[in-house]
Amino acid sequence: MDNLARHLTRNFWADIERHHLGIDTLRLPADVATAWKERMRTRVQRCRRPDGSIEETVVERGDRTMIFINVRALYLDIARWAIEEPARWGPWVAPCPIKVAEIANQKRVTRTKARMDQRTRERLPVLEAFARASADHQRLRAAHLEIVRATPPGGRFTLDGALYTRGANKAGAAARDAEGRLVHLDRAEHRAFWAWATVEFLRHTGARVEEMLETTHHAMVQYRLPTTGEIVPLLQIAPSKTDVERVLLVSPELADVLATIIRRVRDPKTGLIPLVTRYDSEERQWDPPAPLLFQYNRAGEPSSINSQTIRETLKETVAFMGLTDATGRPLTFTPQDFRRMFITDAIRTGLPPHIAQVIAGHANINTTMGYPTETIEAHRAFIARRRTLRPAEEYRTPTDAEWEDFLGHFERRKLSVGTCARAYGTACIHEHACVRCSLLRPDPVQRGRLVEIRDNLLDRIAEAEREGWLGEIEGLRVSLAGAESKIDQIDAASGGMPINLGMPRQAPAQPARQKGAAHR
Incomplete structure (x- = not known):
């Protein structure tokens, strides 16, 4: 209207x-x-x-x-x-x-699609640089805030070569520059942080901006495998355009972002996420109080963040980076750009379109296919040719026994020294000599066990050389090289410590079992 x-x-x-x-x-x-x-x-x-x-x-x-x-x-x-x-x-x-x-509707749709495709082509190559710039911007503003807070009221300090004088308010972070203009450094840090959080959240989930702003602490759930007890973190996305919720797997990068957001918005006194009432500008109504992740403390009262603020903070990050397009104008980023880049990059790197449709929450796969990916049509043609050559029985709904066998494969991946990444339906090429296998993902916690295996192999090689068992030495050395490689992988890995997501204390919701999609 x-x-x-x-x-x-x-x-x-x-x-x-x-x-x-x-x-x-x-x-x-x-x-x-x-x-x-x-x-x-x-x-x-x-x-x-x-x-x-x-x-x-x-x-x-x-x-x-x-x-x-x-x-x-x-x-x-x-x-x-x-x-x-x-x-x-x-x-x-x-x-x-x-x-x-x-x-003419077709001409309008074609022009609109061409314009949006061009935006994606211009922004996708600089996405990583923009993400790094948003992180640098946030760290810079945080450093400025620490400097002004360490300065006594009325004292002077220097930021980026400019002289500032702190205000008289001890609790505030306002200062005046040499020309007398008032600068709120706490607000600048606040906006830089939420610009960084927005970039990371959207580029790792492909969610809509409305869905991001409606994400609550309760949206993070845990799925526990029934036999091994292994926990898989999931993120529930509330629908903004459809009536169907969807569940996304939380990657380590996304987990780090969510943990940082939770630490920022959590009440230091109670340790809980404050309940916030948010006005839904699309539905024209007030939502019930919820522990929203995208909130901030406004004069002592928790308040939700709106989409207009998100767009303004993205513009500030672009200005900080100084990124321009081919014509010299600032290369603006909108929340929808990150969604399009997420889907485009996922399909371009091999994700099947029907899986991308589920992740993006599109009701029609034609919407997913409308994104600018040169590989989509080639992938669809490949799938069509493959299905004409392969038996039709392979595309039927799996039986309960087949489904249990499929789940059992992932439950049997857990090993004493790590996790086996072997694909479902493939045989073990090393006859379960896992320390030799390149598909073994070593667990950093089990480094001591791998050291024991390496030392034992060294002793066995020495024994074989003393006894003249030359037939065993070569095989033992292959196993030794594999054990040393796994130890080197653990030592070279960074960020190996587990991240505490601060999961809400509630019964974990288990996602519905979709046999056909998992079997395919």
Whole structure:
């Protein structure tokens, strides 16, 4: 309704009244209609320069076709109303200035897709650099905040070569620069932190910004394998456009981000996540209090973060990085850009489209296939050719016995010194001499056991050399090389300590069993 009102009032009738004074009828002359449609081709885009001035640039209007659609719908609605109530609506009937060819849906969809594809192509190559810049920006603002807090009220300090004077408030972090302008360093650190959290959350989940802002502490659940007891961390994503929730596997990188967010928003006195009431701008209603992850303390009261703040913090990170596009303008990032880059990169690196559809929460796979990936069509053709050559029985729903065998494979991967990464349905090529296998993922906790295995192999090699058992020496040396390689992998690994996610104390929810998807 907001878009409809804006299109019909500001973009249509207010524009016509401004350029054609005294007009009082919807029966527009041909030259008036043509001039209005020409003006709707472009709009003025305002961008703030680093020096504070405003730069105005004329760009092509992206919603031009939608404006035409709404104006045409208005004329057609009036014509229909005139049939039902001729006395009221008859005088308003007028020929529609918008032709059918001007609102061709396929052309609009094609242009929109081309524009969004170009955004993804420009931003995907610099995604890692942008993520590093957001982390650097956050660390810089945090360092500035520490400096101002270490300065007594009224004292002076230097940041990036500029002299500042701290305010008189002991609890605050406000300061004035050499020209007397007030700077709130705590607010700058707050915005830099949530820009970093947004970038990391969205690029590791592919979630929508509404879904991210609605994520609560209770969304993190644990799935425990029924036999081994191994815990798999999961993240429940509440639907924002569909009525179907989905569950994502929490990667180590995402776990680190979630743990950092929880440490920041947790109440230092109670250790709990404060309950926050959030206004849903899409549904136009207040949500019940919930332990939202994206919240902050505003003057002693916990408050939710809105999408507009998220977009502004991303712009500040771009300004800090100084990233520009081919035309020299700032290369802006929106929350939707991260979602498109996540899906595009996942499919481009080999993730089947139907799995990407489930992860992204698309109701129709054609939506997933609309993302700019050159490999999608090739992958679909490959799948089609493979299915014509392979028996149709392989694509049926598995039986209970097959499903239990499938689960059993993952439960039997646990070994004394680590985890076997062998794919389901493949045989062990080392006849269970796991220390030799490149697919063994050593557990850092079991480093001592691997050292014992290495020392035992050294003793056995020495014994074989004394006794002349030359036939065993070669095999023992292969095992020794494998054991030393696994020890080196553990020593070279960084960040091996487990991350405490601060899981809520509630019964873990187990995801529904989807046999067909797991079997495939």
